[in-house]
Amino acid sequence: MALTIREIEEAHKRIEAHIFKTPVLRLKDLDDILGCEVYVKAECMQISGSFKYRGAMNKILSLSPNDLRRGIVAASSGNHGKAVAYASKEFGVPAAIVLPYTAAKVKVDRIRSWGAEIIRCDVTERFEVAERLCRERNATLLPPYNDEDIMAGQGTAGIEIMRQCPGLDAVVVPVSGGGLIAGVSTAIKAISPSVRVYGAEPALIPRYSVSLKAGKPVDVGANKTVADALVSSIPGNLCFPYVSAHTDGFFDVDEDYILKGMKLLLLEGKLLCEPSSAIGIGAVLQGLVPISPKDKVCFLISGGSASLEQIRKLEQI
Amino acid sequence: MALTIREIEEAHKRIEAHIFKTPVLRLKDLDDILGCEVYVKAECMQISGSFKYRGAMNKILSLSPNDLRRGIVAASSGNHGKAVAYASKEFGVPAAIVLPYTAAKVKVDRIRSWGAEIIRCDVTERFEVAERLCRERNATLLPPYNDEDIMAGQGTAGIEIMRQCPGLDAVVVPVSGGGLIAGVSTAIKAISPSVRVYGAEPALIPRYSVSLKAGKPVDVGANKTVADALVSSIPGNLCFPYVSAHTDGFFDVDEDYILKGMKLLLLEGKLLCEPSSAIGIGAVLQGLVPISPKDKVCFLISGGSASLEQIRKLEQI
Numbered sequence: 117m118a119l120t121i122r123e124i125e126e127a128h129k130r131i132e133a134h135i136f137k138t139p140v141l142r143l144k145d146l147d148d149i150l151g152c153e154v155y156v157k158a159e160c161m162q163i164s165g166s167f168k169y170r171g172a173m174n175k176i177l178s179l180s181p182n183d184l185r186r187g188i189v190a191a192s193s194g195n196h197g198k199a200v201a202y203a204s205k206e207f208g209v210p211a212a213i214v215l216p217y218t219a220a221k222v223k224v225d226r227i228r229s230w231g232a233e234i235i236r237c238d239v240t241e242r243f244e245v246a247e248r249l250c251r252e253r254n255a256t257l258l259p260p261y262n263d264e265d266i267m268a269g270q271g272t273a274g275i276e277i278m279r280q281c282p283g284l285d286a287v288v289v290p291v292s293g294g295g296l297i298a299g300v301s302t303a304i305k306a307i308s309p310s311v312r313v314y315g316a317e318p319a320l321i322p323r324y325s326v327s328l329k330a331g332k333p334v335d336v337g338a339n340k341t342v343a344d345a346l347v348s349s350i351p352g353n354l355c356f357p358y359v360s361a362h363t364d365g366f367f368d369v370d371e372d373y374i375l376k377g378m379k380l381l382l383l384e385g386k387l388l389c390e391p392s393s394a395i396g397i398g399a400v401l402q403g404l405v406p407i408s409p410k411d412k413v414c415f416l417i418s419g420g421s422a423s424l425e426q427i428r429k430l431e432q433i
Numbered sequence: 434m435a436l437t438i439r440e441i442e443e444a445h446k447r448i449e450a451h452i453f454k455t456p457v458l459r460l461k462d463l464d465d466i467l468g469c470e471v472y473v474k475a476e477c478m479q480i481s482g483s484f485k486y487r488g489a490m491n492k493i494l495s496l497s498p499n500d501l502r503r504g505i506v507a508a509s510s511g512n513h514g515k516a517v518a519y520a521s522k523e524f525g526v527p528a529a530i531v532l533p534y535t536a537a538k539v540k541v542d543r544i545r546s547w548g549a550e551i552i553r554c555d556v557t558e559r560f561e562v563a564e565r566l567c568r569e570r571n572a573t574l575l576p577p578y579n580d581e582d583i584m585a586g587q588g589t590a591g592i593e594i595m596r597q598c599p600g601l602d603a604v605v606v607p608v609s610g611g612g613l614i615a616g617v618s619t620a621i622k623a624i625s626p627s628v629r630v631y632g633a634e635p636a637l638i639p640r641y642s643v644s645l646k647a648g649k650p651v652d653v654g655a656n657k658t659v660a661d662a663l664v665s666s667i668p669g670n671l672c673f674p675y676v677s678a679h680t681d682g683f684f685d686v687d688e689d690y691i692l693k694g695m696k697l698l699l700l701e702g703k704l705l706c707e708p709s710s711a712i713g714i715g716a717v718l719q720g721l722v723p724i725s726p727k728d729k730v731c732f733l734i735s736g737g738s739a740s741l742e743q744i745r746k747l748e749q750i
Binding site: 422 | 453456458459460461462475477478480696699700702703704705706737739740741742744745747748
């Protein structure tokens with residue numbers, strides 16, 4: 117494994133001037149409900165709307181001017197596409213974003229508004245379509261998670277959490293392919309090995325809990341979930357070893373509890389996030405997370421691309 | 434005038450251990466839309482849901498054990514009632530809250546859940562009803578704004594803003610009776626006279642802009658507004674002199690722009706506030722506030738009692 121705290125610290129220095137150092141917020145009103153001291157790392161306030169901007173920025177800053185001129189391609193359920201589109205706009209680089217039909221409309225509209233070209237396809241074909249485009253155009257593929265520069269970029273959120281929130285007992289991270297939790301867990305365990313790092317994923321696509329039991333990446337099959345940013349059916353093979361080495365537990369969260377988490381964060385925490393980002397809070401509400409009232413727990417709120425339509429669905433929950 | 438920065442600093446020391454030091458958040462995504470560097474003081478995250486907890490706590494901590502035993506009465510459009518109910522619960526003091534029929538249901542339910550007695554009446558009768566109750570029960574009235582202990586408590590938000598956000602050019606404050614802006618403007622002008630302090634009130638109840646022109650408190654008449662926390666028809670006579678001395682301008686904001694402000698803060702800023710609290714942002718959207726792109730502007734987000742029903746109304750805006 118080549119990703120260490122050193123690469124993540126270097127990534128932090130590289131991207132620091134370009135990203136937004138999002139706040140860690142203390143949400144006291146949630147303490148009694150969740151049964152711990154509640155903190156959130158508000159990456160829903162990150163530039164482009166999610167933590168994905170960190171990885172995209174780290175990757176783009178490592179490309180040569182020639183690479184950049186030929187353009188960038190990304191395959192994404194939305195947030196990675198938004199991050200790449202926004203970062204490309206910042207550097208004047210042509211970008212094409214391959215989006216599954218399941219991507220939330222609010223994300224697709226935003227990517228289009230930032231001037232990127234959009235290509236739609238089935239969620240299972242997205243990487244194949246992106247690779248073909250790269251070959252045709254001699255462009256560079258920016259993978260959403262299975263890449264050590266991307267993981268290092270996402271891991272910078274872990275460094276910030278440790279600086280902003282001393283004395284932490286646990287961190288809960290939303291998981292899809294595993295780029296975020298690979299970087300964040302690697303950073304946190306290097307800085308303070310006693311801090312527990314947990315992953316939360318949709319029960320309908322339990323790729324990490326199944327793969328960790330099997331000891332290797334297993335494809336659990338595509339499925340539709342309200343957590344539209346957490347749709348990878350298999351762990352990234354480059355992410356898996358870091359996640360396996362540096363995490364303390366994984367939780368499979370039911371659809372209802374993902375939405376209950378979003379509703380709680382909105383109405384009591386006063387923070388808007390997308391369903392995927394509330395999954396860690398949902399895991400606690402579902403009784404899955406081993407925490408006690410004295411624990412200081414930080415929930416990584418990964419993105420904020422929620423529409424009024426999505427919020428209206430919370431009335432039924 | 435007896436309220437100075439000294440009283441506000443003493444209030445801050447008195448209440449500091451009981452209140453939540455809410456964050457000042459930098460909302461970069463709003464810069465281009467509002468035409469300034471955007472900061473918000475997130476009192477929507479304050480205990481009991483609004484800044485009113487500061488004043489209520491300062492007043493209650495100044496009462497004798499005997500006063501407290503006989504109980505507390507408050508008349509309130511909602512947030513002051515919530516603050517008094519929550520603070521009374523903290524100290525085990527019996528509280529009766531007089532609420533106008535126009536108070537938002539989400540606030541009424543919350544007050545009830547904290548164990549306070551609730552008395553409903555017409556918005557114009559609320560002070561009369563509260564005073565009668567106090568006489569009958571020999572209880573203490575906690576006025577919502579027209580009281581120097583209350584103003585001093587609210588002013589502590591101004592002290593925090595100045596410490597949390599150095600180099601500020603302007604602060605925009607939602608206004609009803611004037612307790613918040615009286616305290617905040619007194620604090621800010623004492624700390625840094627060059628910081629501009631603006632007030633924003635519903636165009637349907639323009640009690641301060643009319644009164645400041647007249648040079649005395651004028652009753653502009655009751656009216657219904659989406660800003661259900663800003664319904665006083667006349668400035669508090671004790672608040673008026675401080676507001677008159679320490680503010681740099683008042684803006685009368687249309688109903689649509691109040692809701693546009695709430696929608697922007699929610700969908701782009703990722704923060705949920707009640708309509709009243711978004712009125713400062715609404716004032717900028719309506720083009721009323723003299724600011725330039727280089728100005729660092731802090732919007733005081735006074736409370737967060739919004740329901741999913743209220744959020745659904747934003748779909749029409």
